[in-house]
Amino acid sequence: MMRRVHFARRVTKLWAPVEAPGLLKVTNLQRSACHLPPKKVMAEEKPWALFSEVGGEGYLEGVIGIMKQHFQLICHKDFLMNPLEYGPKIQALFVWNCHPSAEPSLLTSLPSLKVVANGGVGIDHLDVSYINSLGVKVTNTPGVVSAATADMAMGLLLASARKIVEGHLISIDPKTTYLPSSLMGVEVSGSTLGIIGMGNIGYKIAQRGKGFDMRILYHNRTRRCLEDEEAVGAIYCKNMDDLLKESDFVVLAVNLSPETKHLIGHRELALMKDTATLVNISRGLVVDQEALLNALRSGVIQAAALDVTYPEPLPRDHPLLSLPNVLLTPHAGTNTNTTVRKMVQLMVENAVAVVKGSQVPNEVKL
Numbered sequence: 001m002m003r004r005v006h007f008a009r010r011v012t013k014l015w016a017p018v019e020a021p022g023l024l025k026v027t028n029l030q031r032s033a034c035h036l037p038p039k040k041v042m043a044e045e046k047p048w049a050l051f052s053e054v055g056g057e058g059y060l061e062g063v064i065g066i067m068k069q070h071f072q073l074i075c076h077k078d079f080l081m082n083p084l085e086y087g088p089k090i091q092a093l094f095v096w097n098c099h100p101s102a103e104p105s106l107l108t109s110l111p112s113l114k115v116v117a118n119g120g121v122g123i124d125h126l127d128v129s130y131i132n133s134l135g136v137k138v139t140n141t142p143g144v145v146s147a148a149t150a151d152m153a154m155g156l157l158l159a160s161a162r163k164i165v166e167g168h169l170i171s172i173d174p175k176t177t178y179l180p181s182s183l184m185g186v187e188v189s190g191s192t193l194g195i196i197g198m199g200n201i202g203y204k205i206a207q208r209g210k211g212f213d214m215r216i217l218y219h220n221r222t223r224r225c226l227e228d229e230e231a232v233g234a235i236y237c238k239n240m241d242d243l244l245k246e247s248d249f250v251v252l253a254v255n256l257s258p259e260t261k262h263l264i265g266h267r268e269l270a271l272m273k274d275t276a277t278l279v280n281i282s283r284g285l286v287v288d289q290e291a292l293l294n295a296l297r298s299g300v301i302q303a304a305a306l307d308v309t310y311p312e313p314l315p316r317d318h319p320l321l322s323l324p325n326v327l328l329t330p331h332a333g334t335n336t337n338t339t340v341r342k343m344v345q346l347m348v349e350n351a352v353a354v355v356k357g358s359q360v361p362n363e364v365k366l
């Protein structure tokens with residue numbers, strides 16, 4: 001009996017703090033020392049998050065795993081089955097720059113929401129002031145997207161210049177005979193690369209261009225420091241027109257804003273060389289698409305390689321889809337295993353920080 005009382009006391013002593021908030025918690029190591037079952041980390045202890053995603057299940061597994069380490073996660077389609085039950089619990093909303101996104105109808109059904117954590121750097125698909133007016137913070141993932149997006153820019157540039165997709169199609173079609181003249185490309189090495197927008201992504205494109213011995217021109221709101229320019233051999237063009245006139249490849253790497261909407265229109269395309277290629281990895285709306293169509297049809301410029309359009313995806317009957325001098329990818333600039341994981345990791349870090357009220361790594365401030 002004595003022994004039992006003694007044991008019970010020991011146990012009470014060890015158990016008590018767990019049930020008493022604010023006091024020291026008992027670790028599972030201490031529990032196993034006195035033969036208690038390990039304390040289960042109850043699912044309810046994690047905050048709820050909604051993942052606004054419609055992508056394929058396989059791809060999502062890794063992504064969801066990262067989110068589930070810190071949140072009780074519900075995907076959009078499950079949320080829609082019972083919005084009244086889940087809505088009041090959700091504290092974090094994870095979004096990409098595709099739909100379904102942070103629409104007002106969704107936001108107003110989430111009264112406990114604290115953060116919209118965006119995957120990607122561009123937040124033009126979010127109405128940040130409206131979201132902030134609901135007392136909700138917006139975060140994004142700058143930095144981690146830059147290398148993959150710059151790779152995509154170079155990939156599009158090379159594929160368009162060297163007709164890589166056409167070459168593939170010829171190679172796999174037994175009925176086609178390869179005539180070198182039908183795949184005549186544009187020399188990339190030694191050509192002039194004009195980069196519009198010299199933030200993180202633009203600068204990484206310049207680094208890659210340097211590796212191809214390209215002459216690099218850039219236009220940006222603010223000039224880079226001399227050290228940055230010299231490291232990649234980039235020449236600043238205060239006037240964007242000079243860049244457009246001289247470049248063999250014009251790459252767009254600006255954020256979409258009211259100032260950059262339709263930055264490239266009839267006038268700008270007309271300034272470009274008729275042998276030039278336009279590469280866009282920023283946002284479709286940076287280019288006046290009607291003007292681009294005309295320029296491509298009438299030979300004002302030679303080609304376009306676009307990771308972004310408007311809308312996305314383009315309707316099946318859109319004329320851009322049938323032009324032979326257009327190369328399209330489906331807004332896939334960041335879509336590598338490594339970068340998607342880094343983005344999701346950062347989305348989660350941002351959301352956890354907001355929910356906990358600690359320093360937020362990447363809050364979007366207007």
Ligand SMILES: O=C(O)C(=O)CO
Nearest residue numbers: 097120121122145334
């Ligand atoms: O980082 C961004 O803004 C993207 O477009 C990623 O897809």
